[in-house]
Amino acid sequence: MNRKTTLVLAGFVGLAVSGLASAADMHTQSIASTCMSCHGPGGKSQGAIPSLAGLEKDYFVKSMKDFKAGTRAASIMKRHANGYTDAEVEAMAAYFASLK
Amino acid sequence: MTINRRDFLKISGAGAAAAAFSGCASVSGSAARPHVVVVGAGFGGATCAKYLRKWGPDIDVTLIEPNDKFVSCPLSNWVLGGLRNMDDITHGYDRLPGHGIKMVKDYVVAIDVDKRVVKTQGGASIGYDRLVLAPGIEILTDTVRGFKEAEAAGKVVHAWKAGPQTAHLRKQLEAMPDGGTFVMSVPAAPYRCPPGPYERACMVAHYLKQAKPKSKIILLDGNPDIVSKKPLFMDAWNTFYPGMVDYRPNNAPLAVDGGKMTVSTEFDDVKGDVLNVVPKQRAGAVCDLVGARNDSNKAWCTVNLATFESTAAPNVHIIGDSVLSNLPKSGHMATNHAKVCAAAIVELLAGRQPDPIPVVANTCYSATSGSTSGYVANVFRYEAGKGYVSAPEGGATPKGDELNFTYNESWAKNIWAEVLS
Numbered sequence: 341m342n343r344k345t346t347l348v349l350a351g352f353v354g355l356a357v358s359g360l361a362s363a364a365d366m367h368t369q370s371i372a373s374t375c376m377s378c379h380g381p382g383g384k385s386q387g388a389i390p391s392l393a394g395l396e397k398d399y400f401v402k403s404m405k406d407f408k409a410g411t412r413a414a415s416i417m418k419r420h421a422n423g424y425t426d427a428e429v430e431a432m433a434a435y436f437a438s439l440k
Numbered sequence: 441m442t443i444n445r446r447d448f449l450k451i452s453g454a455g456a457a458a459a460a461f462s463g464c465a466s467v468s469g470s471a472a473r474p475h476v477v478v479v480g481a482g483f484g485g486a487t488c489a490k491y492l493r494k495w496g497p498d499i500d501v502t503l504i505e506p507n508d509k510f511v512s513c514p515l516s517n518w519v520l521g522g523l524r525n526m527d528d529i530t531h532g533y534d535r536l537p538g539h540g541i542k543m544v545k546d547y548v549v550a551i552d553v554d555k556r557v558v559k560t561q562g563g564a565s566i567g568y569d570r571l572v573l574a575p576g577i578e579i580l581t582d583t584v585r586g587f588k589e590a591e592a593a594g595k596v597v598h599a600w601k602a603g604p605q606t607a608h609l610r611k612q613l614e615a616m617p618d619g620g621t622f623v624m625s626v627p628a629a630p631y632r633c634p635p636g637p638y639e640r641a642c643m644v645a646h647y648l649k650q651a652k653p654k655s656k657i658i659l660l661d662g663n664p665d666i667v668s669k670k671p672l673f674m675d676a677w678n679t680f681y682p683g684m685v686d687y688r689p690n691n692a693p694l695a696v697d698g699g700k701m702t703v704s705t706e707f708d709d710v711k712g713d714v715l716n717v718v719p720k721q722r723a724g725a726v727c728d729l730v731g732a733r734n735d736s737n738k739a740w741c742t743v744n745l746a747t748f749e750s751t752a753a754p755n756v757h758i759i760g761d762s763v764l765s766n767l768p769k770s771g772h773m774a775t776n777h778a779k780v781c782a783a784a785i786v787e788l789l790a791g792r793q794p795d796p797i798p799v800v801a802n803t804c805y806s807a808t809s810g811s812t813s814g815y816v817a818n819v820f821r822y823e824a825g826k827g828y829v830s831a832p833e834g835g836a837t838p839k840g841d842e843l844n845f846t847y848n849e850s851w852a853k854n855i856w857a858e859v860l861s
């Protein structure tokens with residue numbers, strides 16, 4: 341895990357504890373929130389689009405990597421997965437894993 | 441109603457200090473709480489208000505909107521196609537106050553940027569530390585001769601803001617005889633929802649194919665070519681509706697006559713049984729109150745794209761369709777503007793540096809028949825000096841299919857929930 345990810349994750353843990361936004365995790369919260377326009381508020385989806393809330397972190401990371409590489413068939417997710425860095429994917433995975 | 445900011449400052453005697461350090465003044469009575477006013481509870485404004493409260497629990501948020509209900513443009517073409525009815529695309533605002541958002545049913549008519557006060561039609565003065573304008577579009581009905589008269593007479597609508605005009609256009613289609621002609625015009629870009637006109641042609645074709653199969657559609661496009669998802673729409677027109685859609689590029693509408701039922705272009709007068717003219721658009725009128733329609737055409741608003749703060753008015757942020765950028769004018773994109781803007785405001789009010797590298801994404805599905813859809817999707821990363829740069833692999837599907845139709849339905853439910861609950 342590179343330094344940037346660690347920082348982002350550290351910020352995220354801070355969030356989970358305090359319930360307040362802090363500077364370090366705002367980028368993660370912001371990019372994770374863009375997922376919610378399709379996957380539903382808090383990552384809870386209605387209908388055919390899968391929910392993201394509570395997904396295992398490793399599963400999320402592997403899915404995004406496979407979408408990027410094209411080794412997992414997808415309708416739309418290859419186009420999205422390519423837009424995020426590995427560090428961002430890790431941070432989003434941790435965030436969604438923490439949502440119930 | 442509320443104590444306005446100036447009055448509060450007078451009362452508190454903290455005027456100079458508060459003005460120097462934005463974030464100290466408040467209209468809520470407790471001096472420590474900053475106040476953000478959001479104008480317009482559409483895709484952008486409602487989302488921004490919600491995320492301001494989520495990420496800034498110490499911020500007071502007031503959301504001003506004249507309408508009782510949210511009527512969604514996304515899926516409004518489905519109403520024209522008979523796939524949905526008006527109730528399906530109409531939603532209440534009742535869950536927003538649960539986030540601690542103060543809803544004010546009113547319309548903003550004046551803004552004092554120096555004193556940081558908005559004034560409403562209902563006579564309220566509401567102070568702010570930061571202001572977010574999310575008014576959507578103003579439709580330039582003057583740009584098509586005769587449109588206003590034809591619209592007032594109930595002959596011709598644009599239906600480019602979902603609501604009564606959507607229901608009216610559906611009724612006109614229902615009343616059209618078999619063998620009739622539906623004429624639709626598309627304004628020159630930029631306009632709200634690049635693929636929207638072509639999805640509308642598909643949805644109307646879907647309805648006519650079943651109910652009035654001898655009918656025709658003439659699409660008069662003010663652009664040199666199909667603006668968005670061309671392969672998807674061409675495939676749909678050729679496969680599902682062969683011979684029905686007559687597409688005419690470079691045919692900007694100049695005039696409409698609701699008596700003769702014609703749309704005139706520079707080439708000819710095109711006669712139809714139902715006319716749907718979509719005029720050009722510009723940023724919502726409220727943006728003009730602060731001189732924020734400051735692009736070269738005085739139509740759209742230029743902003744700092746990392747914070748969505750207006751380049752014309754300090755402490756005023758503008759999001760959604762009103763913004764001039766390379767990002768598509770979609771409801772989905774408006775929710776993404778809203779989140780980047782909310783995050784930036786939370787940081788600015790806390791005296792911190794906003795995220796210097798925000799990322800936004802667009803996903804826009806279009807239905808091509810009663811059971812197929814396609815999409816366009818892109819991720820855009822902000823780079824200083826460049827603006828939003830499209831990440832590799834973005835793009836559109838060349839063909840609609842059933843799986844994407846189910847995703848399209850799910851997307852609509854989820855984004856409505858994201859905006860309103």
Ligand SMILES: Cc1cc2nc3c(=O)[nH]c(=O)nc-3n(C[C@H](O)[C@H](O)[C@H](O)COP(=O)(O)OP(=O)(O)OC[C@H]3O[C@@H](n4cnc5c(N)ncnc54)[C@H](O)[C@@H]3O)c2cc1C
Pocket residue numbers: 479480481482483484485504505506507512513514515516517546547548549574575576577599600601602632633636640724725726759760761762769770771772773774803804805806
């Ligand atoms: C036919 C059609 C189909 C579409 N399909 C899709 C789609 O499938 N997917 C997609 O992502 N997008 C779609 N769009 C685009 C989408 O509707 C817009 O991009 C989106 O509504 C823009 O959001 P906004 O917040 O900027 O404006 P809006 O959602 O229009 O909200 C603006 C709000 O501001 C209020 N307001 C205006 N002035 C004032 C004032 N002075 N004071 C107080 N309130 C004010 C208005 O009443 C309104 O509620 C479609 C559009 C159309 C026309």
